[in-house]
Amino acid sequence: MSADLDQVLSKSLQQRADAGSPIDPQPLLHVAVARGRRMRARRRAATLLAAAAIAGTAVITVWLPSQHATTPVSPAPSPSAALDVDLAKLPAADGQPGAAARPDLVGSDPGLLHFSVDTLATARRVAWTSAPGLETADVQRTDFQVYVALAQSQQRFSALPLAFSSGPRTEMSAPVGVSLGDREATLSTSRPWKEKNGLEGRIYAFEWQPVSGLWARVEVQTTSQERAEQILRQVRFDQTRRCVLPFRPSSLPAGATVPDCDVALAQDSPAVFRSGGWTVVDGQRRLSVQAHAFEPDTDDDRPPLKAGPYHAYADPDGRSWTMRVDGLLITATVETRKNPFTQAEVLQILGGLHIAEQVPDPGTW
Template sequence: MSTDLDQRLAAMLQHRAGGDVDPTPIVAYARRRGRRLRLRRRSLIAGGAAAACAVLAAVVMVVPTGRAPDAAPLTPAALALPDAPGQPGAVARPEVVGSDPGVVHFATPVLVGDAEAATWTAGRGVESVEFRGRTGQARFALARSAATLDGLQQTLSSAGRPQQRTDVRVEGRPGVAWFDPSGDRQLWFVRWQPTDGLWAQLDIYAAGRDEATGAASRVRFDGAHRCVVPFRLRSLPAGARLLECSVTLGRSARDPFLEGSLVVGDGSGRWLTVRAQPAPGDGSRAGDLAAGPYRARRQGDDVLEMRVEPCVVEAFLAGWGRGYTEADGLAVLGGYQPARDLDRPTSW
């Protein structure tokens, strides 16, 4: 019995008959297909799809732009956030960096040019993007103090043997660079001040210091972009506000939205995370808990899960949260409002 993948492979090869076969769209589709199968297997084992579609709270939404044929890769712009008209870049207003979870005050169009996925995060004092692709993986982070950067968890693997720091300059600004061996690669760290009162760091696998600092020089600080997710949170606990936004976008033309989350909390140190991601075709078990117009269920002791097509949505009360009760989580999920178009971030 032929499958959708068989038909697509046959169509691609027939189209390329008589010439060189470009494996890129075939590989891209196979990866997306594998991700869907993994999600389906996970949902069957756990008794329901586990993931979540949560990003910006009561004030932000995100959705990728129109669908293209599934085999056609998107341009690098597919991994970029929508513009934030009227918002300043980091160099113009360093004091606003990390203070607004709805805005990222930098851009990395060249660095993410051949990436397959990029995760953008803003809020709680930091703005960052982490991306991965055929040529490797990297993370860029921006904060108003070096101590904030020191507090970030390292996300790229290394041998754990950082070498001595050396002075460098990035676009004429002073900084330092060091590396940590990682098998046959070197994980380089470049830290510099794009302007007074602002600290930036690029973690990247590179052949040497010059390549790493050259990559750092490609970050732009002259514009701002909206951190968006394809949903809103209409019901927050008393005194709570949006603390952080995170969204992962992929290069796929068919399903560019991979995951989004929003962190909400208050001044007393309480916070919880709502996460959303596209769900497999056959869904979770019906829940026995009321969450506004939805039905939710417990996923362990500290996670609430519900399905709101086409996503699985989770509220994390511990681990990715602290201090809020199950009743608070259900109230927040009850105010979940999905975007109409999951494929068009500019409309979120």
């Protein structure tokens, strides 16, 4: 990525933050710039990520277990509502209890999400994460945005870098007590900003225990507390979804595990899949494996390396490897400098990837 483009991204993201939108531009910029220094095909993927970040911020919602929403929340008037599409495509985890029934399972299995945001997922982008002790969802719609986090402990919410309230320019009020159904909660709000429709938008951040042993934090960007609570009630704690990707590991080095999963779907992605991946962990060693949708481009002057049935390409820095398979740009990046994964181990992991037969269809992942 050229220095000029770095400056353009930095200026655009900073202008968005100065305008009052509750997004922290620095982490997004760092990701875009870091990826942009790689090969031309990977620069295109990074530019897509940065553009998506500039276009809108992330969001999600949570449902109260004493109620059961069966219809999507009514949309607010929006001239661009037609851009939203149904992204409720994560498959159900049949036979697996939701967070309301088994809060002790939240954040215990990277392949499961113990809640559902399906009735909110008519959206531009939806993302999910399952990590040790934490599960999140992120729904970006044209009429509202929400960030949701579930954990067994409230302390797990002390560091949520993607939450709206964590932005350096975002000022939140002191929490006040509110009721959500028969549960007590706290609510903090941000300073207002003007929406395009002339209404005032705010961040409404709720924190409460839907059931004993389960904590939820939901941050909604919308125009009133009443609407924020209406949106919040759409999250289902009595359902479980699978965190799935169009690629999965089948060959790991001895002793290595995969403790997390993240996946994002978007209406403007070539095959619905936007990005996602997981981390390979062995003691203190960590290897990030991430994929992004990309337009086919075979122009690469690096010598190929054999990775099972695939060809991988090593970056000059010796810390990352890429390969292109079925519209996916897959990147493996060493995250630890001391005793890192070797190239042979990385090629073993990449060579053992199982690619879905139907990448555009999450039901086949």
